[in-house]
Amino acid sequence: MKPANGDRLVGRSVARREDPRLLTGRGRFVDDIELPGLLHAQFVRSTIAHGVITGVDLSEVRRVPGVVAAFTAADLELGDITALLARPLSEFVPTAMPVLARDRVRYVGEPIAVVIARDPYAAEDGLEAAKVTYESLQPVTGEERALAPDAPLVHEEAAHNTLVDVSLFATDGIDEIFDSAPCVVQVDVRTGRQNALPLETRGAVAFWDDREEQLVLHTCTQVPHQVRTVASRCMRLDERAVRVIVPDMGGGFGIKCAVGREEIAAAAAALRLHRPVKWIEDRKDALSASFLAREQHYTARAAFDTDGRILGLDADVVCDMGAYSCYPFTAGIEPLMAAAEMPSVYKVPAYRVRGRAITTNKAPTAPYRGVSRPQYVMVVERLMERAARELGLDPVEIRRRNVITEFPYTGVNNMTYDPGSYLESLDLCERSLVEAGWYDRQAVARAEGRHIGIGYSCFSERTGYGSKAFAARKMEVVPGFDISEARMDTSGAVTITSGTLSHGQSHETTMAQIAADELGVDIAKVKLHQGDTDRITYGWGSFASRSIAVGGSAVRLAAGKLGDKLRAIAAAEWGISPDETELHRGGVRRRDEPDAVLTHEHLADTAYLKSHLLPKDIEPGLSATAIFDVHNDGTFSNATHGVVVELHENTGQVEILAYVCVEDCGVAINPQVVEGQCRGGIAQGIAGALFEQVTYDAQGEPSATSFMDYKVPTAHEIPDITIHHLETPCAFTETGAKGAGEGGTIGAPAAVLNAVNDALRATGVELDNTPITPETVHRALTPPAPEQTT
Amino acid sequence: MTDTAGLGDDVQLLTLDVNGTSYEVITEPRRTLVDVLRHDLRLTGTHVGCEHGICGACTVIVDGAPARACLMFAAQAEGARITTVESLADAETGELSDLQKSFTEHHGLQCGFCTPGFLMLAEGFLAERPDATRGEIKEAVAANLCRCTGYQTIVEAIDACATARRGHCARGTEETPCN
Numbered sequence: 016m017k018p019a020n021g022d023r024l025v026g027r028s029v030a031r032r033e034d035p036r037l038l039t040g041r042g043r044f045v046d047d048i049e050l051p052g053l054l055h056a057q058f059v060r061s062t063i064a065h066g067v068i069t070g071v072d073l074s075e076v077r078r079v080p081g082v083v084a085a086f087t088a089a090d091l092e093l094g095d096i097t098a099l100l101a102r103p104l105s106e107f108v109p110t111a112m113p114v115l116a117r118d119r120v121r122y123v124g125e126p127i128a129v130v131i132a133r134d135p136y137a138a139e140d141g142l143e144a145a146k147v148t149y150e151s152l153q154p155v156t157g158e159e160r161a162l163a164p165d166a167p168l169v170h171e172e173a174a175h176n177t178l179v180d181v182s183l184f185a186t187d188g189i190d191e192i193f194d195s196a197p198c199v200v201q202v203d204v205r206t207g208r209q210n211a212l213p214l215e216t217r218g219a220v221a222f223w224d225d226r227e228e229q230l231v232l233h234t235c236t237q238v239p240h241q242v243r244t245v246a247s248r249c250m251r252l253d254e255r256a257v258r259v260i261v262p263d264m265g266g267g268f269g270i271k272c273a274v275g276r277e278e279i280a281a282a283a284a285a286l287r288l289h290r291p292v293k294w295i296e297d298r299k300d301a302l303s304a305s306f307l308a309r310e311q312h313y314t315a316r317a318a319f320d321t322d323g324r325i326l327g328l329d330a331d332v333v334c335d336m337g338a339y340s341c342y343p344f345t346a347g348i349e350p351l352m353a354a355a356e357m358p359s360v361y362k363v364p365a366y367r368v369r370g371r372a373i374t375t376n377k378a379p380t381a382p383y384r385g386v387s388r389p390q391y392v393m394v395v396e397r398l399m400e401r402a403a404r405e406l407g408l409d410p411v412e413i414r415r416r417n418v419i420t421e422f423p424y425t426g427v428n429n430m431t432y433d434p435g436s437y438l439e440s441l442d443l444c445e446r447s448l449v450e451a452g453w454y455d456r457q458a459v460a461r462a463e464g465r466h467i468g469i470g471y472s473c474f475s476e477r478t479g480y481g482s483k484a485f486a487a488r489k490m491e492v493v494p495g496f497d498i499s500e501a502r503m504d505t506s507g508a509v510t511i512t513s514g515t516l517s518h519g520q521s522h523e524t525t526m527a528q529i530a531a532d533e534l535g536v537d538i539a540k541v542k543l544h545q546g547d548t549d550r551i552t553y554g555w556g557s558f559a560s561r562s563i564a565v566g567g568s569a570v571r572l573a574a575g576k577l578g579d580k581l582r583a584i585a586a587a588e589w590g591i592s593p594d595e596t597e598l599h600r601g602g603v604r605r606r607d608e609p610d611a612v613l614t615h616e617h618l619a620d621t622a623y624l625k626s627h628l629l630p631k632d633i634e635p636g637l638s639a640t641a642i643f644d645v646h647n648d649g650t651f652s653n654a655t656h657g658v659v660v661e662l663h664e665n666t667g668q669v670e671i672l673a674y675v676c677v678e679d680c681g682v683a684i685n686p687q688v689v690e691g692q693c694r695g696g697i698a699q700g701i702a703g704a705l706f707e708q709v710t711y712d713a714q715g716e717p718s719a720t721s722f723m724d725y726k727v728p729t730a731h732e733i734p735d736i737t738i739h740h741l742e743t744p745c746a747f748t749e750t751g752a753k754g755a756g757e758g759g760t761i762g763a764p765a766a767v768l769n770a771v772n773d774a775l776r777a778t779g780v781e782l783d784n785t786p787i788t789p790e791t792v793h794r795a796l797t798p799p800a801p802e803q804t805t
Numbered sequence: 806m807t808d809t810a811g812l813g814d815d816v817q818l819l820t821l822d823v824n825g826t827s828y829e830v831i832t833e834p835r836r837t838l839v840d841v842l843r844h845d846l847r848l849t850g851t852h853v854g855c856e857h858g859i860c861g862a863c864t865v866i867v868d869g870a871p872a873r874a875c876l877m878f879a880a881q882a883e884g885a886r887i888t889t890v891e892s893l894a895d896a897e898t899g900e901l902s903d904l905q906k907s908f909t910e911h912h913g914l915q916c917g918f919c920t921p922g923f924l925m926l927a928e929g930f931l932a933e934r935p936d937a938t939r940g941e942i943k944e945a946v947a948a949n950l951c952r953c954t955g956y957q958t959i960v961e962a963i964d965a966c967a968t969a970r971r972g973h974c975a976r977g978t979e980e981t982p983c984n
Contacts, residue, residue: 039891214852265919297856519916691912695954698954698956731943
């Protein structure tokens, strides 16, 4: 039962409780952890993209001053990391990722050996003395090569270099629909390989704790319990003999929910040496050899009637997953997400899709904020725009005619969508740009020969995936539920736990807002424990924007149960029924006599220190645990993004003049935090649309090894963003919240691409690929020189 | 103090002035300023994001101007006045500085990893350009990378702080930093 007081914290932009320590330099990130006798690890990495290792000689390494040890795969004898899907071999081919490469290397940067030294500088000196010899194999550096009949195999067991190949939906009669449709449009969309690029690179500090008989591994991961599972299996330890602790985390954005090889190798070295070992990834490795993301190719077509209503969608999705399938999400995450959810916010009556994950000699990929949704939203939104052009319809009007407006809506993909504001967000977004005068300004600018374009994207995103949704994906490791414990100590202070964890999303504040409201305590009395496998019963970590929708619901339930116990104790003291009491700010009060209040401190004192006063049916102590899962197909946040761009003829630069985001994530626990998530997400989406890309040359050498080669947008490129909130409370979560983490990244690329195409309208050129480089834009705006005649 | 055993003979004794305190450090000449601050002096507020001078997470103030601590050897900073994020809040009371408060009010940070770099960048910049416009602040902020906020709230935080400082100066209620 909610506290009766009116000053609830949920829904208010409460100041962040994380800030004081982070603003004063007192945050504790992995590299801030110092331990007596700490050693430092660096990795000998493959210099070639594909080859057989014929020799690893570390004898010179061990003679380098400061080097303490150097290990190969044979020295550490670790089990492999193998991510599995419960799908038939025709759909999924499992491949093992050894912690250190044993006999074969599959990408530039693959770890082969680990050098341990007293100092990171000495460890780097050690790397230079390592001698690795290879027998080179032909590298597979792109989709066409990977799928060619004579292609070398990246993994012998994966024919056609295909790890995942699924055809999930095929509506009967879809070919006839396309054959007879008055309008069929198609697109060929390619998106660049990107780096999620948390500012804090990956890292780990591990040591063996003799007293606890535990390997303690501090690491910046989004999934501590899953890292524990992998570490214990690789090292053949009981899970309780591994404790994973996540301190402050400098961003994750998805890639830190793939279990990395290096943190396991560093932990194994600590175990072997009985000394603490630290590994901090440098930026060169983070850019080129860490988990990457996003490289996909879509060929898709859509059929429309003459009114612009979509009749069918037919798509082929190929995802270049790089050299290994990541744990726990597997190479299936991108094609399965795209295939299942592509119809997005539109009423698509017929659907066919094939999704494939192929393996190449590039750094492996992992989930990255949005996972396939930035791409398939781009595909569907390009199809909408193209059909609008062909049918002479306004681009907003064609969307208006197709968005789902009645809920519950069960799609052709067998998913039932959570009610949302698809039409309302579109209308508000358009109105916002109209009222700001952008259409008028565009008309004037066009008359002056300037290239201004306006573009939109509409989307919904499944956020609160419960275990049902993940199980439907046929994952061998099925995430979904979350556990929370709420505990009050004798001073009336509350500790809550969550199996999710913040890497910038402000959980210490938002989770405390939820619990404080349930209990009627001051927010300063609530402390969140997260990211420690010994403190948290079990957790699936933070990804898929699940934290508030799922984790927050568990927190609310646990705090609610604790509140019930407080009321029961108070009722017993008053000799009334618990129903005759309610939580009130500061304690429990009688409904019939609002001035009669028993404080939290008083009740806690009774529960622990005077337990003899409790009735027999009330156990001493004050703690409660709750588990929450989303039992339907998930929760669906939605948004419309609108963007105005100007293309500069001389430089090919795409300048963003205005950006409007209308988002609906259900109940916003802390609107300022939601806006922060939107803005940050949009910045990453713009980055993918216009700037960031890791390319590989024919030998499999990555182009991006420093920020000189990988353009991360700065304040100069990212515009101010206007955000409007709509609120369609979610019926499937305890908080009414859906997820808010990924939407910005999902909506931005499509909106930017559409705006660029609107600006290019007069040229007849249409662009479907990202990043949209200045070169592409310049070429589109510069008419080819007239052919010279001789 | 650094464990010099095994590091060879090539070590030097440095005296560094950090946040008004004088520190003696024995270190290799190749050791960067940021590593000495973080690991030898245990001032871990300054962060390392790229080690090649682009991201700005390691920004500190050296003799009044923002500098990349990853691009300087510690030896180069001898004799200079170095200021790090640890100096901003009131040492006695722990009260946040006006700039720090402005960052929290405007939600100018999320994961907080880049934040010390932005704070020191802004302090250095505003000391030089107290009258900076919002546009100029945005240009200055473009020197550092943030991956969480989309920058807008960082610019707003710095702009609001600068505006408030100018207000204080105009009213003559503050002695510094009104120059």
